[in-house]
Amino acid sequence: MSQSRAALKHYAAVQVQSTVTEATPHHLTALLFDGALERIARAKGHLQRGELAAKGELISAVVAIVGELAGSLRRDAAPDLVDRLSALYDYILRRLIEANAANRVEPLDEAGRLLGALAEAWQAIDPDRPAPLAANG
Numbered sequence: 001m002s003q004s005r006a007a008l009k010h011y012a013a014v015q016v017q018s019t020v021t022e023a024t025p026h027h028l029t030a031l032l033f034d035g036a037l038e039r040i041a042r043a044k045g046h047l048q049r050g051e052l053a054a055k056g057e058l059i060s061a062v063v064a065i066v067g068e069l070a071g072s073l074r075r076d077a078a079p080d081l082v083d084r085l086s087a088l089y090d091y092i093l094r095r096l097i098e099a100n101a102a103n104r105v106e107p108l109d110e111a112g113r114l115l116g117a118l119a120e121a122w123q124a125i126d127p128d129r130p131a132p133l134a135a136n137g
Contacts, residue, residue, distance in 0.1 A: 026126055029072065033119035036065040040112040044105055052103065059100040062111070066092055088114065 023031065043058035070089035073082045092111045099108035 024128065026122075026128065029069070030119065030122055030126075032065050032069055033115060033122060036062045036069075036115050037112060037119065039065070040108060040115070043099075044108050044112075047099075047103060047105060047108065055103075056100055059096055059108070063093060063096050066096070066115070085118075088118075 039058045039062045043055045043062070046052070046055035046058065066089055070086060070093075073085055075082045092114050095107040095111040095114075098104065099106075099111065
């Protein structure tokens with residue numbers, strides 16, 4: 001590896017560490033969603049090229065992220081919502097495992113769509129996002 005490439009990797013690692021250290025809990029969850037979606041996209045590319053080991057590693061990373069998201073649910077906050085989200089995360093995990101075991105793109109795509117929808121909903125409830133201005137009426 002060239003010296004400049006090593007320096008770039010080090011800079012990226014420091015940036016990631018800085019982002020995580022300074023992030024709010026809401027932003028950390030958004031980062032988990034982003035990480036899962038990015039890894040799904042990369043896993044799909046590896047699968048399409050027949051690079052099964054790399055595909056498996058990435059899907060395993062997504063499984064760990066989804067497990068972390070599911071584990072962070074606070075049942076005391078909204079039990080009915082938590083039950084539904086937990087069931088959805090369980091379904092996503094099953095689809096990821098199917099994609100990995102059967103080397104199929106479709107379950108991977110579905111897991112990505114579902115996580116993408118959850119990520120969008122999560123962004124929409126960002127407590128740090130400025131509230132819309134009320135219409136004068």
